[in-house]
Amino acid sequence: MAHPRAGQPAQPEDLVDLPHLVTAYYTLEPDPDDVAQQVVFGTSGHRGSALDGAFNQNHILAISQAIVEYRAQQGTTGPLFIGRDTHGLSEPAWVSALEVLAGNDVVAVVDSRDRYTPTPAISHAIVTYNRGRTEALADGIVVTPSHNPPPDGGFKYNPPHGGPADTAVTNAIAKRANEILRDGGSAVQRVPFARALRAAQRHDYLGAYVDDLPNVVDIAAIREAGVRIGADPLGGASVDYWAEIAERHRLELTVVNPLVDATWRFMTLDHDGKIRMDCSSPDAMAGLIATMIGTPDRYQIATGNDADADRHGIVTPDEGLLNPNHFLAVAIEYLYTHRPSWPAGIAVGKTAVSSSIIDRVVAGLGRRLVEVPVGFKWFVDGLINGTIGFGGEESAGRRFCAATARCGPPTRTASSWLCWPPRSWPSPVPRRRSGTRRWLPNTVRRRTRGSTRPPIGSRKRAWPSCRPTR
Incomplete structure (x- = not known):
């Protein structure tokens, strides 16, 4: 309770x-x-x-x-x-x-x-x-x-x-x-x-990291889309980085709360009544969620980080805090259908406690699934040697192999979520629905009339029927 x-x-x-x-x-x-x-x-x-x-x-x-x-x-x-x-x-x-x-x-x-x-x-x-x-x-x-x-x-x-x-x-x-x-x-x-x-x-x-971002993320696509982004460091180490990313890459990105206070007095309590910078917890992220829902025109998408910024949560005005498993599923599908240079045998990594919807997406892609215990360290060898193309866990941490030469051009994993909609859209989160095929039915919204990019789910493929597990 x-x-x-x-x-x-x-x-x-x-x-x-x-x-x-x-x-x-x-x-x-x-x-x-x-x-x-x-x-x-x-x-x-x-x-x-x-x-x-x-x-x-x-x-x-x-x-x-x-x-x-x-x-x-x-x-x-x-x-x-x-x-x-x-x-x-x-x-x-x-x-x-x-x-x-x-x-x-x-x-x-x-x-x-x-x-x-x-x-x-x-x-x-x-x-x-x-x-x-x-x-x-x-x-x-x-x-x-x-x-x-x-x-x-x-x-x-x-x-x-x-x-x-x-x-x-x-x-x-x-x-x-x-x-x-x-x-x-x-x-x-x-x-x-x-x-x-x-x-x-x-x-x-900071300088080295921010300068190198365009080599792994399509920053130009995010900038050209003009999406209004809110970034909440949750009082953690990413506070200076978000501000520098916004300035150097000319993004419409605002640091929601730049305060650093080792007591974290500005946080909301987590599920157990403790202060915890858990960006996958709706209780710990309640402040950012309230900002997004209460002022939906302020940001189109927002993100929160844990204290060392190796995890993030995604918040939208209409959905609140996204289920990390749903984002993982969309990210996996997008990467593995937009990397033609990747070897056919390159696998997808997930932790044992992540949703089975990922299994279904991977099966639909015809890819091999590698399931590991909880902890991102279990993905490292596969990412380094190129046998795994993406590793993610439900605690909102993930990594793909785009930093290596074998993985092709800058990834749109992150930027696809930020550059997809025009400014007038209520949410930058795509919806997967094509005929009777559907997955993530209540979590992501499909692209609507007026788009110049095809929706993520528009390509023809015999997808299995997938519903998010609870």
């Missing part, structure tokens, strides 16, 4: 005490024999709260040292790109990590603007640096607990492929980190922060 205040604005009693939280990070020492206080990598990184003894300085020192040792064993001798999100524990953990990296003579690369860095920007930096290289490869660290509540911290490692580390990697790092904790941290090599910061290199994560 949902919390009675789910979807309602946070109150003072809901807010984390930031000074108390940061003090706990530095002063509480985890018990290495307590399972709840050990280093454990979940679907993406080690997460926990300093208040519970699950994310404290000793954890980060141990994990950072374990990463240093692991990358040395793997022969990863290039720079390490490191960034942080807007959580209250992220900067303290970022400082601790830099001290260890410098203490081990690892070249850390920090943001030249001394600002927040989304996970995709770190991945982009790693992939860009390593392209064409076979040695001295780079890797990265992102200090973020993703969408988790304000008291939480998170720490994740990205190997040279740029994506999240797989289980074999994280198990090795966690095992070594826990050994270091049990040994009282004697293996940790660190230097004072001032020295570590002087040793770090600078990189314009």
